Amino acid sequence: QVQLVETGGGLVQPGGSLRLSCAASEKIYYINTMGWYRQAPGKDRELVATTSTSGSTNYADSVKGRFTVSGDSAKNTVDLQMNALKSDDTAVYFCYMYSSSRKGWDRYTKEYWGQGTQVTVSS
Secondary structure, rough: OOOOEEEEEEEEOOOOEEEEEEOOOOOOOEEEEEEEEEEEEOOEEEEEEEEEEOOOEEEEEOOOOEEEEEHHHHOEEEEEEOOOHHHHOEEEEEEEEEEEEEOOOEEEEEEEEEEEEEEEEEE
């Protein structure tokens, strides 16, 4: 079973920076989208940032201008550079990868999720 392994989480002070990295344990083919979601205590999981093979990116309004997502679909890696961190950025961050392919009339899709890495922003 493919596993997405996240690294880089930890404790940082407000205004600090962290870089999260994610890599698949096995090759994933036909990657369409990669990115990051997060879930804070008592809240639903939310999109943080995604990037597609077309080069488009999508950011939550709360992180625009502070976070940058970058990925390499061929290498099955995706990073999240987080700057100017705030206390409300505290959450478990989940790596996400989505593959999609077609064979004849059939479409095959698959979502992959990491187990999550804790990011805590506190003084």
